[in-house]
Amino acid sequence: MTSDQSWLVISVSTAGAPDSLRVQVWRKLRSLGALYLQQSVCLLPARPPVVREIRRLSVRVRHQGGSARVLSMTFTDPAEEQAVIAELNTARDTEYAEVLQRLPELRRELDGEQARGNVTYAEVEESEADLQRFRGWLAKIAARDYFDALAGRHARDAVEEAAAALTAFEEAALRAEGSGP
Known part of the structure; x- marks a missing residue:
């Protein structure tokens, strides 16, 4: 069939x-x-x-x-169609893997800034820009992910985890800057 x-x-x-x-x-x-x-x-x-x-x-x-x-x-051959779909999904999984490979750098940067006590709104803005680039990159991949490649869910979850870490960092920056003069 x-x-x-x-x-x-x-x-x-x-x-x-x-x-x-x-x-x-x-x-x-x-x-x-x-x-x-x-x-x-x-x-x-x-x-x-x-x-x-x-x-x-x-x-x-x-x-x-x-x-x-x-x-x-x-x-006309379902197996051939499934092979093509698998090949397309493999290509998307490779793209999602690159997002997953680069995303930890954003988390390391937030952790490093926090460890140095550099919890400022300027750092929040810089990290927000980085997060937006990841979201844009992810959206471009998702637009060509016609058959729901497996790594897509992992990449979306990882970006949302980074967003949550950035929200926590921003709250720390607001507290730090709010306690200033």
Whole structure:
């Protein structure tokens, strides 16, 4: 039995187009989480936001002198579809793992500042900016996590734990600055 999931096969050539177009195409397909089947041919689930972005991309490619072909397909072999989904999830898990690998640095920085007695609002602002970068990064990964990769929950939980640590740090900074002159 096959699934009802539709897929897009995207083939893009930027030969004869401005060099910058190749980079634009690569960035857009990367941001959407495309799975490359071979050079210049990739696969994405045909979800409405993806379809809209691919439609826009193919129009841009054609207007700038390249060629783009977008084909709709479904898998006839459920095992093959599951293998593709597993490959997409592995790619997302790798991205989530990078968030999880870098996130402890924010916690270490908060702990270090607290140990040095440098619990100030300036440090809160700096750490808030770092936390916002993590949240933005996580949101970008989640936007292309079409099949709920396992590491996504761990990454979201870790970011929320960092947010809680920052809230505690901020409360300490308010107490420290509130007891000043």
